[in-house]
Amino acid sequence: MSxxxxxxxxxxxxxxxxxxxxxxxxxxxxxxxQHGYDAVTMEQIAAQADVSKGTLYNHFPVKEALLxxxxxxxxxxxxxxxxxxxxxxxxxxxxxxxxxxxxxxWCNVRRPYLAAYFRYRFASAxxxxxxxxxxKRSGLESVFxxxxxxxxxxxxxxxxxxxxxxxxxxxxxxxxxxxxxxxRPDTDLHAGFxxxxxxxxxGMARKEA
Numbered sequence: 001m002s003x004x005x006x007x008x009x010x011x012x013x014x015x016x017x018x019x020x021x022x023x024x025x026x027x028x029x030x031x032x033x034q035h036g037y038d039a040v041t042m043e044q045i046a047a048q049a050d051v052s053k054g055t056l057y058n059h060f061p062v063k064e065a066l067l068x069x070x071x072x073x074x075x076x077x078x079x080x081x082x083x084x085x086x087x088x089x090x091x092x093x094x095x096x097x098x099x100x101x102x103x104x105x106w107c108n109v110r111r112p113y114l115a116a117y118f119r120y121r122f123a124s125a126x127x128x129x130x131x132x133x134x135x136k137r138s139g140l141e142s143v144f145x146x147x148x149x150x151x152x153x154x155x156x157x158x159x160x161x162x163x164x165x166x167x168x169x170x171x172x173x174x175x176x177x178x179x180x181x182x183x184r185p186d187t188d189l190h191a192g193f194x195x196x197x198x199x200x201x202x203g204m205a206r207k208e209a
Contacts, residue, residue, distance in 0.1 A: 021059055021069055024049050028066040037067070037113055064120030067113055075138055078106060092151035093201060099143065100174070100193035107178065107189055114182060141171045170200055 027049040031040045042063060046056040060066045082102055089095040107114065121138075145167035151157040157166070177192035 024056060024059060025066045025069040029070045037116060064116050067117050068120055071117055072138055078102060079143060092156045093197060095147055096197050101190060104189040104193055141167055144170050173200055
């Protein structure tokens, strides 16, 4: 009769699994940078990472999943570095501006890969499933929710809708600006994100004179 692994053993296995995922994604991204995303095959990635094709496909069934893992790790690291700067801002609008300015900088650097990344993120027609799958989430939505919740608690934002609901609405504004920028190379993403913040905070109703 087999016994369940101890918490220590389970933790060790999970750390090893994460290390493997990180290694595979970093190896793949290095190849993408060297040869171009479209030119690199899963077979090349497996060979470069020194794993079998079966091992690679077991962790990442498609090339886009490797890209998503790499990007989500970058976003998490960037968010951690930004935290003190965001928290030092005096109000919600300023905190959001710092976050989205950094996001625009990152998107400009990673622009050649973003079409493939978003195709993967939005591949599922099942919105509920897409929201459940951690590999399809960038992590930004949780940061939006935290900032909104803080602003509601301080009285800066209305509380008629809860923070989770508002974060979801804001995420769609954010993604809309991103999609417009990807489709129109002549536009400026920093300006697009600034417009999103203004629209979220002030709406489009004509102000009385």
